[in-house]
Amino acid sequence: MTKLYLPSRLSRRGFIRTAALTAGASLLLLPSSPLLAASAGMADQSGLPGVAPVGVGGIGGGKTPLVFGHRGASALRPEHTLASYAKAIADGADYIEPDLCSTKDGVLVARHEAFLSETTDVASRPEFAGRKTRKTIDGEPHEGWFVDDFTLAELKTLRAVERIPAYRPGSARYDGMFQVATFEEIIDFVAAEAATRGRIIGIVPELKHSTYFASVGLPLEDRFLSILDAHDYTRRNPVEIQSFEVANLKYLRGKLGRRANLRLMQLVIGQDVRPMDVAAAGGKLTFAQMCTPAGLRDIAQYADVVAPPTRTIIPLKKDGSLDAPSPFVDDAHRAGLRVEPWTFRPENQFLATDFRDGGSLQARNEAGSIAEMKRYIAVGLDGFFTDDPALGRAAVGT
16 A cells, blocks of 8 residues: 655644654555554544644744645635645645535635636526525625525536636636535545645635525534545645635534644634624624734634735735735744635736736736745744746745
């Protein structure tokens, strides 16, 4: 049987460390070994034996930051498809990101949001014309088609399309080729890629619209937990669980405890608005309050990571160029949190003006994107999300 060893390349990134040698050989990661599990001496065997506890080694320690493939390699392939994840992995992503929504029959699938109209060909399918409707989800009104109005079998007849074809015509050439993937299909795919490539690939799932899905009888959390538990790969390899809501992360912490292979990531925005679960419960907590030193200390009671927009860390001046860094990274590190912001994109439109190359706003600007990421990395990031993991890999220099 082929042995899959813990790669030293990843061990430098703080989460996955070189394991103790057992009988003169490196620790096997796949498949599960009762002998090695017993030698770990941990009551919770969901963590990888020999792996440092969550949060150790990365906080403010000058480690190489992790590269998260945002919706895969979404600058190059239609987002949340196996093709997008494959490209991200091939281009060196440490983690790939599936955003998770629920179908009508309770299956978790990878879509950035419940709204299907922008990322699938559903509008061209006459058999689903009657499903078009209006909904307000997380305060955003949409008219079109929605994940929770389709069974998995129906969703599988649709094909993914590029969300912003004017900016990403190369990705749009793949329109119509790929299905909507389930979370379980993605886990199996990542496990196969890890076994083939001989390196561990993390998964950074986001639970989308938790309050909304619970309101329509399709709560995400227990379904999500059952899937994590059903797969050997997610029981023992790196998973970072994201949400813009608070209550679901606290619920997951209570269920999962603090396992060596798991982190919880609180997503935030730097605005004076409330998370959806807080608003639904009549609470007063805002994201702006969560981003203060006291708010970050509160987050650290239930989460391991805080993930703000990039511009929270280095804001823009009025002319669109980068200003001086904010104290956010230092404040978060003092609270014991990792900082893993979102999202770097390689087109001029999304870059600070001091990194644009004079081309059109829609044009790719690889050199500018790498330079911008390097400026942020220098502030002390522990990881970051990028639509183009190859450029992220170039920015970290490994």
